[in-house]
Amino acid sequence: MNKAFIYIILGAALWGTIGWYVKNLNELGFTPMEVVTLRAWTTAIILLIYMLFRSPKKLKLQSFGDIKYFIGTGIFSIIFFNYCMFTAIDLSTIPVATALLYTAPAFVTILSYILFKEPLTRIKLLALFITLLGTCFIVGLIPLNLNAFKITSVLFGIGSGLGYALYSIFSKFALKKYSSLSITTYTFMIASVTLLPFFPYQTKFHLLLNPTVLLYAFGLGFLPTALAYIVYTYGLNQTEASKASILTTIEPVVATLIGVFIFHEAFTFIQLIGMVCIIGSVILIQAYSNRPIKKRNWESVS
Numbered sequence: 001m002n003k004a005f006i007y008i009i010l011g012a013a014l015w016g017t018i019g020w021y022v023k024n025l026n027e028l029g030f031t032p033m034e035v036v037t038l039r040a041w042t043t044a045i046i047l048l049i050y051m052l053f054r055s056p057k058k059l060k061l062q063s064f065g066d067i068k069y070f071i072g073t074g075i076f077s078i079i080f081f082n083y084c085m086f087t088a089i090d091l092s093t094i095p096v097a098t099a100l101l102y103t104a105p106a107f108v109t110i111l112s113y114i115l116f117k118e119p120l121t122r123i124k125l126l127a128l129f130i131t132l133l134g135t136c137f138i139v140g141l142i143p144l145n146l147n148a149f150k151i152t153s154v155l156f157g158i159g160s161g162l163g164y165a166l167y168s169i170f171s172k173f174a175l176k177k178y179s180s181l182s183i184t185t186y187t188f189m190i191a192s193v194t195l196l197p198f199f200p201y202q203t204k205f206h207l208l209l210n211p212t213v214l215l216y217a218f219g220l221g222f223l224p225t226a227l228a229y230i231v232y233t234y235g236l237n238q239t240e241a242s243k244a245s246i247l248t249t250i251e252p253v254v255a256t257l258i259g260v261f262i263f264h265e266a267f268t269f270i271q272l273i274g275m276v277c278i279i280g281s282v283i284l285i286q287a288y289s290n291r292p293i294k295k296r297n298w299e300s301v302s
Contacts, residue, residue: 105281247295
């Protein structure tokens with residue numbers, strides 16, 4: 001197998017372990033927003049140290065006004081989508097939350113049409129329809145299952161997909177002047193600084209002294225975030241973005257396996273069909289809409 005493909009699959013597989021850390025931190029007493037804060041802090045520290053040793057020149061802002069791009073990626077994307085995803089995991093299951101996160105390409109397609117006048121081709125419309133159909137299977141609308149359908153968890157799950165998509169929209173402007181790794185580092189730095197005042201230090205600081213908490217918090221920031229992104233970016237630089245996008249569909253597969261076999265979460269055959277639909281739509285839209293016109297990489301940060 002192509003070495004670049006191995007790096008990309010490894011990065012995506014690491015993204016798929018996010019739910020494991022989130023579930024354990026929830027059980028240790030942290031709310032979804034507090035888990036978002038822990039992830040932002042640890043990731044920002046790790047990426048900043050990595051950039052200082054690897055490429056310190058890439059940390060320099062070319063213009064102070066460029067901070068607006070990282071406010072977009074850090075606050076409106078990272079904080080929003082992580083909060084929605086972690087809440088969806090808390091309210092439903094890891095497989096369902098991860099599947100709903102993968103509605104992001106559909107949002108990218110719609111927003112790109114509105115903001116950048118990118119054409120809505122028949123392939124894109126077909127992919128959007130398949131995504132919608134798969135989402136209905138996942139959340140229990142087809143067939144109607146009132147026990148499975150939980151409107152709050154569905155809204156948070158879809159919100160995570162929208163927030164995830166916004167990263168591509170904001171970073172599209174920043175990529176004209178900055179590398180993808182620089183964007184990610186600034187993104188998590190902005191996110192961590194923004195979240196600092198909102199962490200309940202008086203009631204939760206003692207938990208941060210717990211070695212188990214520190215292990216999960218550092219693990220969340222390192223393995224499925226910083227390391228996953230570095231490994232994925234390394235592989236991406238040696239292959240086409242469209243092929244990389246398809247390979248990253250290993251993420252929901254890994255997340256589902258963790259949810260089902262480690263946390264014993266329910267996952268029906270109907271939901272499996274829904275996940276296949278959503279993953280299939282991602283493959284379809286990447287395989288056809290990215291032919292040698294433009295490369296698009298919506299999944300830069302998971």
